[in-house]
Amino acid sequence: MNSNKNKRQSSKALTRTEARTLEAIAERIFPKTDTPGAVEAGALDYINLALAGDYAKLLPLYRRGLRAVDRHARRKLGAKFMHLDAEQKDVILADFEAGEVSDFKPAAEFFKTVRYHVLEGVFCEPQYGGNKDMMGWRLVNFPGQQFGYPDPYINERVDLPPIAVDYEAAEED
Amino acid sequence: MAQSIADVCIVGVGCTGGILAKELSSSGLKVVGFERGPAPKKIDYAPRDSIRFLVRTEQLEWVRHEPTTTRKKAGEAARLQYRTSPLNVLGGALLHWTGQVSRYLPGDFKLYTNEILSGNAERAGADLTGYDIIDWPLSYDDLEPYYERFEWEFGVSGHAGTNPFAGPRKRGYPLPPLRHSARMELFAEACKQLGYHPYDTPAGILSQPYRPPPPFDTRIRERPACVYCGHCNFYGCHVHAKAATLYTTIPVAVETGNFDLRTNCKVFRVNSDSAGQVTGVSYFDPDGQVHEQRARVVILCAFMFEHVRLLLLSKTDTGRFAKGLANTSGYVGRNILAHGDVRAMGLFGAFIINGFIGPGSAAMRIDDFNGNNFDHAGLGFIRGGTIGTSGDGTPVTRIDVLPPGVRSWGQEFKKYYTRYYTRTMDLNMQPETLPHKANRVDLDPRHRDRWGLPLPRVTFDFHQNEHRLQKFMAGVGEKIMSATGADKVWTEGKGRPNRWAGGTRMGADPKSSIVNEHCQTHDVPNLFIVGSSVFPSMSGYPPTATIAALSYRTAEYILSQKQWFA
Numbered sequence: 001m002n003s004n005k006n007k008r009q010s011s012k013a014l015t016r017t018e019a020r021t022l023e024a025i026a027e028r029i030f031p032k033t034d035t036p037g038a039v040e041a042g043a044l045d046y047i048n049l050a051l052a053g054d055y056a057k058l059l060p061l062y063r064r065g066l067r068a069v070d071r072h073a074r075r076k077l078g079a080k081f082m083h084l085d086a087e088q089k090d091v092i093l094a095d096f097e098a099g100e101v102s103d104f105k106p107a108a109e110f111f112k113t114v115r116y117h118v119l120e121g122v123f124c125e126p127q128y129g130g131n132k133d134m135m136g137w138r139l140v141n142f143p144g145q146q147f148g149y150p151d152p153y154i155n156e157r158v159d160l161p162p163i164a165v166d167y168e169a170a171e172e173d
Numbered sequence: 174m175a176q177s178i179a180d181v182c183i184v185g186v187g188c189t190g191g192i193l194a195k196e197l198s199s200s201g202l203k204v205v206g207f208e209r210g211p212a213p214k215k216i217d218y219a220p221r222d223s224i225r226f227l228v229r230t231e232q233l234e235w236v237r238h239e240p241t242t243t244r245k246k247a248g249e250a251a252r253l254q255y256r257t258s259p260l261n262v263l264g265g266a267l268l269h270w271t272g273q274v275s276r277y278l279p280g281d282f283k284l285y286t287n288e289i290l291s292g293n294a295e296r297a298g299a300d301l302t303g304y305d306i307i308d309w310p311l312s313y314d315d316l317e318p319y320y321e322r323f324e325w326e327f328g329v330s331g332h333a334g335t336n337p338f339a340g341p342r343k344r345g346y347p348l349p350p351l352r353h354s355a356r357m358e359l360f361a362e363a364c365k366q367l368g369y370h371p372y373d374t375p376a377g378i379l380s381q382p383y384r385p386p387p388p389f390d391t392r393i394r395e396r397p398a399c400v401y402c403g404h405c406n407f408y409g410c411h412v413h414a415k416a417a418t419l420y421t422t423i424p425v426a427v428e429t430g431n432f433d434l435r436t437n438c439k440v441f442r443v444n445s446d447s448a449g450q451v452t453g454v455s456y457f458d459p460d461g462q463v464h465e466q467r468a469r470v471v472i473l474c475a476f477m478f479e480h481v482r483l484l485l486l487s488k489t490d491t492g493r494f495a496k497g498l499a500n501t502s503g504y505v506g507r508n509i510l511a512h513g514d515v516r517a518m519g520l521f522g523a524f525i526i527n528g529f530i531g532p533g534s535a536a537m538r539i540d541d542f543n544g545n546n547f548d549h550a551g552l553g554f555i556r557g558g559t560i561g562t563s564g565d566g567t568p569v570t571r572i573d574v575l576p577p578g579v580r581s582w583g584q585e586f587k588k589y590y591t592r593y594y595t596r597t598m599d600l601n602m603q604p605e606t607l608p609h610k611a612n613r614v615d616l617d618p619r620h621r622d623r624w625g626l627p628l629p630r631v632t633f634d635f636h637q638n639e640h641r642l643q644k645f646m647a648g649v650g651e652k653i654m655s656a657t658g659a660d661k662v663w664t665e666g667k668g669r670p671n672r673w674a675g676g677t678r679m680g681a682d683p684k685s686s687i688v689n690e691h692c693q694t695h696d697v698p699n700l701f702i703v704g705s706s707v708f709p710s711m712s713g714y715p716p717t718a719t720i721a722a723l724s725y726r727t728a729e730y731i732l733s734q735k736q737w738f739a
Contacts (some may be wrong), residue, residue: 029582035591054229090583097582115582116572123568124224140594142529142568145221148400148412153527154355157595165222 013051013059014066019044021066022114024082028089029118036135043121046130050117058113065096065110072101126164134162179205179433180738181731182454182468184440184483185475187265188717189703189724191418191426192323193472195390196728198431202738205466206432207456209239209439209475210261213419218268218409223567226407232269236261241478242617245634251617254631259476263436264419266476267717268409272377272416272534274329275559275714276320276722278544279313279340284607284710287545288555297549300637304607305508307709310681310690313340319722319729324375326390327416327721328383331375338370338540348380351399351535355526356562356598360537363656374536374561377416377717378405392425403531403565415532441626443471443487443498443700451498451700457624469737470699472727477706478629481506481614481676484687486626499677499694499702502684506615508608510675510711512558513635513668515643517600517650519659520576526598533565542649543713554641558604558713560650568594576661600654602646604668605711609636614676635668643668674705674716691730692723699737703727 014022023044030038038044051059073081073092081092095101099108121130123137125145131137137144144162180202183190190206198204218232225231236259242251260266280287285308288294294301321344323329331346333339350373357373364371384395399414413420426432437459444452444465453467473480484505487498497505538561540546549555566574572590574597575581579589606612617630635643647666654662680686683695688707694700703724705716712719731737 030587031584033584033587037587093582119572120224120228120569123572124228125222128224137568139591140568142594145223145404145567146402147221148402149530152352152354152401153525153530154353154358155525156527157525158527158530165220167216167220 012048013056014048014062018063018066019048021069021081022047022062024089025069025093025114026118026121028086028093029115030122035139038118038122040132041122041136042130042132043118046121046124046128047117049129055117061106061110061113065104065106065114068101068104068107068110069096071103072096134164137162178453178467178469179203180468181205181470181472182466183207184443184454184471184473185209185265185479186263186418186423186434187260187474188267188418188720190472190474191264191267191423192721192724193474193703193728194426194432194434195422196725197731198426198429200732202431202732204426204432205468206426206434207438207440207454207466208263208434208436210263210436212263212436213268213409215409215411219411221402221404221408221411223569226404227567227570230256230407232260232262232407238623239628241629241631242620243631243633245632246611247632251620251630251632253620259478263434264417264423267417268419269407270377270415270717271406272532273536273715274324274331274375274377274416274718276316276340276342277313277712277714277719278338278540278546280545281710281712282309282312284308293545293549294555297555298551298553299549299555300553301555301607303609303611303636304638305610306608307678307680307682307685309709310679315690316719316722316726317342319725320718322389322725323718323721326385326393327377327421328379328385328396329375329377329416330380332373335372336370336540338543338546346375347385348383351376351378351380351532352401354530354535355524356528356564357535357537359524359598359657360562360600360653363653363658364537364539366656367653369539369541369653371537371539374534374538376532376534376536378532378534379414390425392428393421394424396420399532401531401535403529403533403567405532405534405565439624440483441486441624443473443483445487445489445494445498445697447492449493449697451697461624470701470731472701472703474703477509477673477676477704478614478631480702480704480706482616482627482629484677485616493696499687499696499700501696502687504678504685504687506613506676507610508675508678508709509612509614509631509633509673510606510608510708511633511670512603512672512711513606513639513643514671515602515604515647515650515668516665517602517647517654518574518576518663518665519598519654519657520593520661521596521598521658522660524658525595527595528564528566528571528598531565533563536562538562540713542646552641552645554638554645556605556607556638556642556713558602558642558646560600560602560646560653563599563601571597574599576663600650602650603713603715604639604642604646605713606635607638608675608678608710611636633670639668672715674708674711677702677706678709679707680709692727693730701727701731
C-alpha cells in the first residue's frame with residue numbers, strides 16, 4: 001500500500017518562519033539536556049514530511065496554531081515565542097495545554113497534536129524523517145524493530161544495537 | 174447478471190468465513206465466498222513499522238470507507254467512528270488480533286439460569302433493571318469438541334489443567350505455553366501471594382513449529398514458531414506464527430477447487446422469495462457493477478455491525494420481512510455487547526520489564542474474579558471478568574502511560590520516559606457487559622458509505638452493573654499490581670468498549686432471538702449467521718475461540734442437511 005512513501009517525498013509543508021516557531025516548541029516538549037532532544041532527533045523533518053503526506057489534513061491547524069502561539073506570546077510576554085527564554089516558553093505552552101488562550105479555541109487540541117507529533121518524530125522508524133541514527137530509541141533503551149528476541153531479558157537491559165525495519169527484506173520474509 | 178446456483182454463499186471471508194469455506198468446500202459443496210476487502214500481501218501487513226501500523230493504523234484503511242456511527246443513547250446525534258474492530262480484508266480481524274484464545278466458562282452459557290433463577294443476582298444486590306438476560310440454547314459440552322478442533326487446527330499454546338475454573342476438556346493444548354516474560358513472572362508471583370490462581374493465557378500463537386496432526390486437518394501447512402518480536406496487535410505476523418485463516422484454512426479451501434473466492438466484492442443485499450427462503454445475494458464487483466449470485470444456503474460471516482446492517486437492508490416491501498430479513502421478532506440489532514476494559518499500571522524502579530518484547534498474548538491471567546467464580550454477596554453486581562498481563566508497545570505508543578502528576582512534556586517527561594520506558598507494565602481487566610435493552614445497532618439515517626448505503630449506527634453505553642463491576646475490577650487490578658512490588662501503581666477505571674458482540678442473538682425462543690443453536694435463523698431455514706453477533710451474553714474472555722467453535726459446529730450441521738444439496 002503506502003510503504004515507505006514518506007521517504008520519497010521531499011516537499012516541505014511549513015514555511016521557514018513556521019518551522020522555526022515549531023522548532024522552538026519541539027525543543028521545549030522534548031528538550032536537549034545532557035542527551036539530545038527533539039530537534040537533534042529530527043522531529044521537525046518528521047513533522048514536515050508528515051504534513052506533506054499522511055497528516056496533510058492537519059496543516060491548517062498547524063498554520064493557525066503557530067500564529068496563535070506567537071500572538072499569545074507577544075500579548076502576554078511581549079515577544080515572539082522563539083525569542084522568549086525557556087521558562088517563558090513553558091508558560092505559553094502551558095496555556096495552550098490547558099486551553100487557556102482566549103482567541104484560539106482549539107489551543108488544547110493544537111498542543112496535544114504537536115506533542116504527539118514531536119514525540120513521534122523522536123521515536124518513529126527513521127525512514128519517516130525523525131529518530132536520526134535511532135537516537136530516540138537509544139535514549140529509552142529500545143533496540144528497534146528486531147526480527148525477534150531469542151532471550152526473555154527478564155530484569156536485564158537489552159543490549160542489542162537498534163535496527164530499523166528493512167522494507168527490502170520485509171518483501172521476502 | 175444471474176450466475177449459476179451455488180450450494181453455499183459465504184458473506185465475509187475472515188475468521189468464521191475462512192473456517193466454513195474450508196469445511197464446506199472440502200465436502201464437495203460448491204461455495205462462493207464474498208470478501209469486501211482485498212487479498213493482502215505480506216508487505217501490506219507484516220513489516221515491523223510502528224508508525225505505519227500503530228500510529229497511523231494503516232490496516233484500518235481497509236475499513237475507513239465503511240465506518241460506523243456511534244452515540245451513547247437514543248436521541249443523541251451519532252458521530253462517525255473510524256477506529257472499529259473489523260478489518261475489511263481477506264482473513265479479517267484475525268490478521269491483526271492479539272491472539273488470546275479462551276474457551277468460555279460453562280457458566281457463561283447460562284446467565285439466566287445461573288444468575289437470576291439461582292437467586293445469585295438477588296444475593297448480590299444487583300440492579301438488573303433494563304437488562305435482557307437469557308441463556309444460550311447450547312452448553313459448554315455442546316461446544317467442547319469444536320473448541321478442540323479450533324485449537325488443534327490453528328495451533329494453540331497453553332497449559333491444560335492449570336486453571337482450576339476452566340471447563341472439562343478431552344484433550345490438552347497442542348503446544349506448550351509461550352515463553353515467560355518479566356511481566357508474566359511478576360504477575361504470577363503476586364497472584365500466588367494473594368492466594369489467586371494464575372495460569373498461562375492460551376494463545377493462538379505457536380510456541381513451536383506446528384502442523385495439525387491426524388485426526389485433525391493435515392492439509393493445513395506447517396507454520397514456524399513465534400520469535401517474540403512484539404508486533405502483534407494491529408500488525409499481521411511476519412512469521413505467520415499467529416493464528417489466522419489467511420494462511421491456514423483459506424488456502425486449503427481454495428485448493429479443493431470448490432471454493433470460488435471473490436475479493437473486493439461487497440454484498441449489499443440477501444435476496445429472499447415469497448416462500449420465505451433466501452435465494453442468494455446481490456453484490457457490487459470491484460468496478461461497482463451490481464451482480465446477483467444465487468445459492469441454496471447463505472451464511473453471513475461478517476462483523477456483527479455488518480450482520481445487523483445487512484439484515485435490515487434486506488427487508489422486503491411487504492410481508493414477514495418488512496422490518497428486516499429474519500427479523501419477525503424485531504430483535505435484529507438489539508442487545509449488543511462489549512467488554513469494558515479497565516487497566517492498572519505499575520512502575521518499577523529496580524526491575525526491568527522490557528515490555529516491548531512480545532507477544533502481547535504471552536500472558537498470565539487469573540479467573541478468580543471471572544464469571545461466577547467468586548462470592549458476589551452484597552457486591553451490588555453480577556458477573557466478572559478476566560485479569561491478566563497485557564502489553565507490548567514500542568516507544569511511540571507508550572508516551573501516554575504516565576503516572577498521575579508526571580508532566581507529559583518537557584524535561585520532567587524526558588527524564589521520566591528515558592528512565593521508565595522499559596520499567597512499566599500493565600494489567601488488563603476485561604469485565605463483561607450484560608445485554609441491555611438500550612444498546613443496539615440500527616441504520617444511520619444520515620451517514621452513508623461509498624456505495625450509498627446507510628452506515629450501521631451503534632448506540633452503546635455502560636449501565637449500572639457495568640459501572641460497579643468495572644470499579645471493582647480496577648480495584649482488584651490495583652491490589653495485584655501493588656503486590657508485584659511496583660513502586661507506583663495507578664489505574665484507568667473507566668471502561669472502554671472493546672470486542673463487540675450481539676445484535677443477532679441466539680436463543681431458544683424465536684420471539685426474542687434471531688438464530689437457534691446451529692446459528693440458523695429462526696425465520697429462514699437456509700440463512701445462517703456465524704460470528705460474535707449471535708452471542709446472547711458476553712463473557713470475561715475474548716470471543717474468538719467461541720466464534721471459531723461455532724463455525725465448525727455450524728458447518729457440521731449444514732453438511733448434515735443433505736437434502737438441501739441433493
